[in-house]
Amino acid sequence: MQPRAIGGVNLTVTASGQTTRLRHLRQSGSLKCLFPRNTKGGCEAVLINTAGGITSGDRFSVDATVQSNARLTLTTQASERAYASAGEVGGQIATSLAVKSKGHINWLPQETILFNNCHLSRSLHVELEQDARALICEPVIFGRTLMGEKLSCAQFEDRVEITRDGKPIYLDQLKLSGNVEQTLARPHTAAGNLAMASLVYVAPDAEAHLSTIRSFLPDTGAASLVQEGLLVCRMLAPDGYLLRKHLLPVLNHLTRNQLPKCWMI
Numbered sequence: 001m002q003p004r005a006i007g008g009v010n011l012t013v014t015a016s017g018q019t020t021r022l023r024h025l026r027q028s029g030s031l032k033c034l035f036p037r038n039t040k041g042g043c044e045a046v047l048i049n050t051a052g053g054i055t056s057g058d059r060f061s062v063d064a065t066v067q068s069n070a071r072l073t074l075t076t077q078a079s080e081r082a083y084a085s086a087g088e089v090g091g092q093i094a095t096s097l098a099v100k101s102k103g104h105i106n107w108l109p110q111e112t113i114l115f116n117n118c119h120l121s122r123s124l125h126v127e128l129e130q131d132a133r134a135l136i137c138e139p140v141i142f143g144r145t146l147m148g149e150k151l152s153c154a155q156f157e158d159r160v161e162i163t164r165d166g167k168p169i170y171l172d173q174l175k176l177s178g179n180v181e182q183t184l185a186r187p188h189t190a191a192g193n194l195a196m197a198s199l200v201y202v203a204p205d206a207e208a209h210l211s212t213i214r215s216f217l218p219d220t221g222a223a224s225l226v227q228e229g230l231l232v233c234r235m236l237a238p239d240g241y242l243l244r245k246h247l248l249p250v251l252n253h254l255t256r257n258q259l260p261k262c263w264m265i
Contacts, residue, residue, distance in 0.1 A: 004055060004056065004057050004058050005029065005030040005049075005051035005054070005058045005059075005060075006028075006029045006058070006059050007027075007028060007029035007030035007031025007032075007049065007050075007051070007059075007060045007061075008026075008027070008028045008060065008061040008062070008063075009025075009026070009027045009028075009033045009047060009061075009062050009063070009064075010024070010062075010063040010064075011024060011025045011026070011033065011045065011063075011064050011065070012024040012025075012064070012065040012066075012067065013043045013065075013066055013067065013070045013071075013072045014067040014070050015067060015068065015069035018041050019041050019042075020041065020042050020043040020070040020071050020072065022035065022043060023067070030049060030050045030051040030058075030060070031047060031048070031049060031050070031060050031061075031062070032047070032048045032050060033045050033047055033048070034046045034048065034077075036260075036261065040258055041071065042070075042071035042072065042073060042104075042258075043070070043071065043073070044072075044073045044075070044260055045064075045072065045073070045074050045075075046075055046076065046077050046260065046262060047062065047074065047075070047076045047077065047109070048077045049076075049077075049080065052081070053080070053081035053082065053083045054080065054081070054083065054093065054120060055082070055083040055084065055085050055086075055091055055118075056085040056086050056087055056089055056090065056091065056119070057089050057090075057091070058091040058092070059092045059094075060091075060092070060093045061093075061094045061095070061096075062074070062093075062094075062095040062096070062097075063095075063096045063097075064096075064097050064098070064105070065097075065098045065099075065100070066097075066098070066099040066100060066103035066104070066105050066132075067100050067103060068100045068101045068102055069101075070100075070103050070104075071103070071104045071105075072103075072104070072105050072106070073105075073106040073108065073258075073260060074097075074105070074106065074107050074108065074109070075106075075110065075260040075262060075263065076109040076110045076262075077110075077262055078110060078262070079111040079112065079113050079141075080093075080109065080110070080111070080112045080113070081112075081113050081115065082112060082113065082114045082115055082118040082119075083115050083118060084116060084117035084118055085117065085119035088119075089119075090118075090119025090120055090121055091118075091119065091120050091121070092121050092122075093121075093122045093123070094122075094123050095107070095122075095125070096124075096125045096126075096127075097124070097125070097126045097127070098126075098127045099127070099128050099132035099133070099134060100129050100132060101129045101130065101131055101132060102131055102132065103132045103133070104132070104133040104134070105126075105132075105134050105135070106134075106135045106255060107124070107126070107135070107136045107137070107138075108135070108137050108251065108255075108259070108260065108263070109137075109138060110139070110262070110263060111139040111140065111141050111195075111243075111244075112138070112139070112140050112141070113141045113143075113144065113240075114140065114141065114142050114143060114151060114154055114156055115143070115144065115149070115154075116149055116150065116151050116152060116153060116154060117153050117154060118154050118155070118156070119154070119155045119156075120155070120156050120157070121157040122156075122157065122158045122159070123158075123159045123160075123161075124136070124138070124159070124161070125161050125163075126160075126161070126163070127163050127166075128162065128164050128165075128202060129164075129165060130164065131204075132202075133202060133203040133204075134162070134200070134203075135199075135200075135201050135202075135203075135254050135255065136160070136162070136198075136199065136200040136201075136202075137197060137199040137200075137247070137251060138158075138160070138197070138198055139197040139240075139243060139244075139247065140156075140158075140195070140196050140197070141194065141239070141240040141243070142154075142180055142181065142184060142194045142195065142196075143180075143181065143194055145194055145238075145239045145240070146239075150181045151179070151180035151181045151184075152180075152181060152182075153178065153179065153180075154176070154177070154178075154180045155176070155177040155178075156174070156176045156180070157174070157175050158173070158174040158175075159171075159172070159173045159174075160173075160198070160200070162200065162202065169202070169227070169230055170200060170202075170226070170230060170232070172198065181194070190236055191220075191236070192238070193220060193236035193237055193238055194237075194238060194239060195236065195238065195239055195240050195242070196234070196235070196236050196237075196243070197233075197235050197243055198232075198233075198234050199232070199233040199234070199247075199250065199251075200230070200231070200232050200233075201230075201232075201254055202230055202231075204229050206225060206228075206229050206231040207228070207229075207231070209231060209253065209254065210223060210224075210225055212253060213250050213253065213254075216249040216250050216253070217235055217250075218235060218237065218242075218246050220235060220236040220237065221233065221234065221235030221236065221246060222234060222235075233250065235247065248263070251263075
């Protein structure tokens with residue numbers, strides 16, 4: 001099957017005194033990148049899928065490098081939509097992030113909404129040097145709940161890998177197929193919740209934020225210090241609205257109230 005849409009963004013940011021500047025940008029196909037004005041010293045990049053969503057055969061890639069002492073926040077203009085796919089070939093999103101010494105990256109895409117009969121494979125690989133920092137958050141909504149949609153047939157594969165100096169420090173892999181709503185209804189899976197967010201914070205001060213983050217979480221959320229400098233949080237909610245209600249305080253806290261403005265629209 002020929003791809004319906006192909007898009008890629010490749011960018012590098014570098015430190016210039018107390019500010020971060022764009023050093024390299026290449027964008028192609030259906031994936032574009034805009035840079036809102038940022039007065040806080042860091043660089044903010046907003047990804048835009050001009051195809052309007054992702055379906056059979058679509059392929060999108062994001063490659064970003066943060067040089068030493070630079071700061072980059074990557075987000076999306078809107079929620080990504082994984083539409084119904086025809087055939088066995090699904091859509092693919094591959095993201096690769098590299099952060100050099102004393103660099104900092106925030107990977108904060110807005111929600112991915114899975115439609116019934118969708119087929120999406122997504123991967124995120126983050127390479128950190130020894131004293132680099134990262135905040136990673138990827139929310140997912142299973143079906144359009146306000147429309148009464150049920151994920152009676154869908155396929156979703158998601159893989160997140162983070163390395164420090166080439167050694168793996170975090171690996172999370174999820175695969176759902178078939179009647180996803182029925183799977184999520186199981187008490188030991190999601191107890192009927194249809195929205196989920198996974199958050200990883202990698203920084204020397206991770207432990208100092210643990211108690212505050214826990215205070216923001218609902219009963220269906222948890223946070224833990226997996227190892228020194230590595231905080232992991234996951235939360236479930238009945239729908240996307242309630243997920244955001246509990247997620248935004250966590251993100252505002254960890255970004256020091258510098259969450260991208262497109263999250264507030």
